[in-house]
Amino acid sequence: MSTQTNTEAKYKAGDRVRVLVGNPPGHYRTPEYIQGKTGTVQRVFGAFRNPELLAQGKDGLPKKVLYSVGFPQREVWAEYDGSPADTLLLDIYEHWLEPA
Amino acid sequence: MSDPEELHDHDEAEHEGIHKGGLPYYGKRVMALEALLEEKGILTKDEIQQLIDQTDSVSPKNGAKVVARAWVDPEYKARLLSEPKKTLEESGYGELPEDPVIVVVENNDDVRHLVVCTLCSCYPRALLGRPPDWYKSLAYRSRAVDDPRGVMKEFGQHVPDSVEVRVLDSTADIRYLVVPQRPEGTEGWSEDELVKLVTRDSMIGASEPLKPEQVPAG
Numbered sequence: 001m002s003t004q005t006n007t008e009a010k011y012k013a014g015d016r017v018r019v020l021v022g023n024p025p026g027h028y029r030t031p032e033y034i035q036g037k038t039g040t041v042q043r044v045f046g047a048f049r050n051p052e053l054l055a056q057g058k059d060g061l062p063k064k065v066l067y068s069v070g071f072p073q074r075e076v077w078a079e080y081d082g083s084p085a086d087t088l089l090l091d092i093y094e095h096w097l098e099p100a
Numbered sequence: 101m102s103d104p105e106e107l108h109d110h111d112e113a114e115h116e117g118i119h120k121g122g123l124p125y126y127g128k129r130v131m132a133l134e135a136l137l138e139e140k141g142i143l144t145k146d147e148i149q150q151l152i153d154q155t156d157s158v159s160p161k162n163g164a165k166v167v168a169r170a171w172v173d174p175e176y177k178a179r180l181l182s183e184p185k186k187t188l189e190e191s192g193y194g195e196l197p198e199d200p201v202i203v204v205v206e207n208n209d210d211v212r213h214l215v216v217c218t219l220c221s222c223y224p225r226a227l228l229g230r231p232p233d234w235y236k237s238l239a240y241r242s243r244a245v246d247d248p249r250g251v252m253k254e255f256g257q258h259v260p261d262s263v264e265v266r267v268l269d270s271t272a273d274i275r276y277l278v279v280p281q282r283p284e285g286t287e288g289w290s291e292d293e294l295v296k297l298v299t300r301d302s303m304i305g306a307s308e309p310l311k312p313e314q315v316p317a318g
Binding site (some may be wrong): 030066082087091092 | 268
């Protein structure tokens with residue numbers, strides 16, 4: 001794995017989490033459309049360098065745990081008219097999540 | 101018809117561009133950065149050329165071979181899904197980078213995947229080469245997340261309501277490859293024959309693989 005770190009995952013598959021809202025608004029690695037939404041952790045990928053620090057030319061440390069978080073499409077888009085079973089999965093770093 | 105004068109003007113403009121150094125703004129900027137990186141000893145021209153050659157040497161055929169093998173060999177498919185990096189390295193990919201991580205997902209009777217990167221153009225380049233232009237377009241990036249069924253339909257893929265559409269927005273260090281469902285009527289086909297059915301777009305999840313009757317002759 002690309003981890004080589006002791007960073008322990010705070011969440012596990014099945015946990016309910018809320019995505020934080022970026023402040024100030026800007027270009028983050030967590031898209032705006034999912035900020036503030038509540039989803040379920042699908043998978044823990046391990047720890048990676050923090051892209052928001054890498055983008056500033058820093059070393060991206062400490063690493064952040066990355067998760068796959070799933071959301072029902074109908075809870076993301078008010079007007080979604082596909083099947084109620086449809087889902088949207090995003091890769092989100094731990095510092096963007098809080099327990100829900 | 102074009103006015104000859106206009107044609108002439110156009111020619112003049114192009115000549116002027118060439119005489120002025122030709123490159124547009126970002127081209128000049130990249131050249132300047134490249135020169136600085138070389139001057140500071142961070143990268144050499146050879147290394148840059150090697151990376152370009154390496155990227156250009158990968159095509160969707162690479163991914164198609166992996167999918168075809170997964171279709172004929174259930175044991176290989178199981179390993180590909182659970183340990184993609186190790187399995188790909190063993191099947192002739194050489195050493196893959198630690199980051200980004202390749203994740204392989206499988207379509208079946210219950211779920212079909214669609215891959216997008218709403219933030220930029222993250223794409224499994226190690227397996228499929230450069231992304232197509234439409235993958236990077238604002239239209240695809242916005243519609244793939246809020247109207248995936250509409251997008252898939254435009255690519256010729258009709259997904260029944262009983263099947264879950266699962267959109268993967270690759271926003272971070274993960275690159276997704278979709279193993280589409282093996283088309284009907286291909287029982288007994290060899291891996292080499294099956295490869296021809298696996299299109300680039302089917303490994304992004306936008307379309308289905310070709311049907312046997314759609315395979316181009318020769």
